[in-house]
Amino acid sequence: MHEPHGPKRLSDIVTGVETWYPFFIIPPKRPNRMWVDWKGDRPVVLRPGPQIRKRMFTVFFNYSGPLVVDILPQDTTMTATYYVQNVLSQVKSAINEQRPKVSASRTLLLHDNAGPHKARATTQPLRGLGIQFLSHPAYSPDLAQCDFWLSPILKDRLAGRKFDRIQDLAKAVNSELRTIPEEDYQDVLRKWQIRLKRCIESHGGYFEGL
Incomplete structure (x- = not known):
């Protein structure tokens, strides 16, 4: 479908x-790695607890860059009604x-199976x-651009x-989204295409090297 002449x-x-x-994202484990003597203690690495303060963001983007950033109101659940009226209407x-x-018929909407x-x-x-x-195949975050690329980049x-207010966190998310070059948004769609091909070639089996 998405080949040059498709x-x-x-x-x-x-x-x-x-x-x-x-509101505070703990740095990943990799920067905390270090060699220790066999008698030495391992370094303490913080992990997020279940009560950590957080908010749900919905981010949409296309070939040109970010389109929509929606913040789910506090103490609210994402429902189909909210998704249609508040998120997709903005998209x-x-x-x-x-x-x-x-x-509108030219638009191809890609999201997971939530x-x-x-x-x-x-x-x-x-x-x-x-x-x-x-x-989108079920249980396949490795085939979702937001999962294998955008969300990890933003969290990194x-x-x-540390953010005290939701306004500050939202401002930071929006700012980071717009510092990503347009070429990177285009490149990730091409990488997604490669992943699809690898998945087809492996008949849906496990593979490495991406």
């Missing part, structure tokens, strides 16, 4: 995911503003607009920084 264009893909962002507006002369994404309350309104869905860049 019927679909990578530039038509819009992808997004929900991710929890703590649709952002696409129309960015590509006013392009039909309940709010697959609910009838979500799929029916989008089909009514002519928006096409790209299927925010690691070690």
Whole structure:
């Protein structure tokens, strides 16, 4: 579908995911690695507890860069109604503003198989607009651009920084999204294409080297 002369264009893909962002992201383990004497104690590495303060962000991007950053209100659950009315409505507006002369039927929506994404309350309104869905294999975060690329990059860049207010955390997330070059957003879609090919070649089996 997405080959150079295929019927679909990578530039038509819009992808997004929900991710929890703590107000303090503990740095990853790798920088804390060190050699110790066999009698020595291992260095103490902090781990996030279950009660850590955090908020859910939904981030959508396409070939040109970030489109939408939505913050789920505190003490609220992500539902199909919220997803359609608050998230996808922003995505649709952002696409129309960015590509006013392009039909909605050209949009290829790629998100994972979370309940709010697959609910009838979500799929029916989008089909009514002519928006096409790209299927995503279950339990395959290695095939989701947000999971294997965007979310790890953002959390790595925010690691070690403490935020007291949601406004400060949101400002930092938005700022980091916009410092990522447009070429990187385009490159990750090409890498996604390579991963799909490797998955097909391995008949859905396990593989390494990406």
